[in-house]
Amino acid sequence: MGHFDESGLESTAGELRGRGIDVLRLGYSDLIGTERGRDILLNRFAQTVGDGVAFCRSVYATTPTGDVVPIDGGLADGLPDVVAFPDLSTVREVPWEPGVAHCIADVFNPDGTPSEESPRNVLRRVVAAFDELGMTPMVGPELEFYVLQRDADAASGWSRYGEATGNVYVAGRKGDPENFLLRSLRHLDNYDIDAVAANHEFASGQFEINLWHSEALDAADRAFLFKSAVKELARQEDKLATFMAKPFNDEGGSGFHLHFSAWKDGRPAFDDPHGGHGLSDVGRSAVAGVLAHAPALAALANPTVNSYKRFGPDTLAPWLVDWGLDNRSAMVRIPPERGRASRLELRLGDATANPYLVIAGLLASAYLGIRDELVVPPPLEGYGYDTSKAEMLPQNLGAALDALEADTEFATLLGPKFVRTFLDYKRDEVERFSRWVTDWEFREYAYHL
Known part of the structure; x- marks a missing residue:
């Protein structure tokens, strides 16, 4: 400077x-x-x-x-x-x-x-560690979000836009009656952030826009710009776009999935036709690293009190520390493509995650697995969410923050000053929530106790 x-x-x-x-x-x-x-x-x-x-x-x-x-x-x-x-x-x-x-x-x-507190600088620190391995990390972000419209009759003042059932994976006005998503996709294309596709997601008013993969810092920049842009575009139409992890009790949460690969000497470092499951030793160790540091990673991938209400059986949100081959019930999914497309998909994150920090956390855990040549356990067989098969992820933000503080190798790679600042900030959030009287508490207790 x-x-x-x-x-x-x-x-x-x-x-x-x-x-x-x-x-x-x-x-x-x-x-x-x-x-x-x-x-x-x-x-x-x-x-x-x-x-x-x-x-x-x-x-x-x-x-x-x-x-x-x-x-x-x-x-x-x-x-x-x-x-x-x-x-x-x-x-x-x-x-x-x-x-x-x-x-x-x-x-x-x-x-x-x-x-040191700058999330962009935190990610740079971890990318530099991959430089020492001679590897270039590549990331493709996928983000889900809800669009809400004003509703004077709703307690929050907002209700889900385009309320209707059965619109999962549709395009057009069926799930997007005012074409908000289509207009947004075109704006994002002109914004030059490599948005490639969009569709309605599972829940009413829930959408997903995919971004093309690129080097890690560029991918984080584009995901950061994407989130700000979608919220601005919604404001222009007097709507609210929210990336909140789970805004509704009666609908699922919004995820932030990351497709991650590494390249070395112009070749995909995770690919090996002769390796176990078609993955190289480096690829399997990267998966092992993500599993080993998953509790600490959760603090960055699921960074709010609300984040942990997205978890649970049958949610398609990870609940356990596991991996699987083309298995969407696992925390780490290995898509079926190999060769240049060999990669892992981290399904842990929710849409509230800071793009720079969740990508930094993913890379840090994978780097430690590669550096230490960790051995991956057998993959998940069948449907997940069986607690007898794998360790549970932290079930609340406080537990995840404790795991981040305890994982000294992971925290050191991210930067000690950043981690102290992040812990102070997020523990304040946990403390403030613990003192707040919620609607649930009033409904549960006020009339009966």
Whole structure:
């Protein structure tokens, strides 16, 4: 970090102005994946960002309700700054906001060192570990979400958009009566984030949009932009898009599945026609690493109190630490393709997960498995959810956070300062929830006790 080359900034600004752009939106991820940022007029772009754009460090630890959680280097130190610099390779026009372009920022401490709390920097640390193995991790994200419409009669003020049964895996107005999904898919295509397909999911108002695979940091960038974009597109139509893990008692949750492979010397590192199940030793050790570190990984893949209400038998959400061959009831599924398409699919994550952190967690666990040459147990046979066959995942956020703290190898790879900050932030969430009186408690007790 340092003073940005003003000629490069002016060149970028001039190019954008030539395309009718007058504002650049500089954005970055906080701990929970919310985009924080600033709109910058291009006629002041070089002066504004040349020395970085300052933000209060505690924005990392600002809760969805606006509370500021005490973290290391935050409130107790007088709320100092971090400094954001644009990664000009990520500039793209925003199709639904005429005259606006978007750029992802990298975040630094004032002394010029990378901010350890920055989720993008956390992922970079883990990718660097794969560099030492001579491997390039590739990731393909799949995200589910609900779209809600205003409803004055609903307690929350919202109800599911397009309420109807039996619309799983349909396209068109049958499950999307106003074509919201189709319009969004076209906008995302013009946003250049490699969205490839969309469909209605199992539940009313639930949809999935798939993103193409790419190198891990790029995949995380695109998933981060995707989540922000879908929420913005819904707001434009007075709707609410939510990636909440399980927003309804009577419908299933929303997942964040990750397809992961590694490449070495131009070849798929997980493929071996002569290996067990057509997987190489490296591929099987990667699976073993994910299983070994799954309890800690859950803290990043399932990072909210609500996340653990998505789990359970017959939910198609993982409940046990297991893997299977083309088995969607397993936590780690090995799709049937081999050769260049050899990969594992992590089905653990829910849609609330921060893309940078869940991908960093997946890579960290796989890296440790590969480094330590871990041996994978036999795959799941038949339908999962049998607790006699495999260890259960953490069943609440507190247990997952304890597992993350206890898994020192995993935590060290992610970065000790990041892990301390994440634990402080999330334990505050658990404590606040434990003190909150819920609708369930009132219904259960108020009239009878």
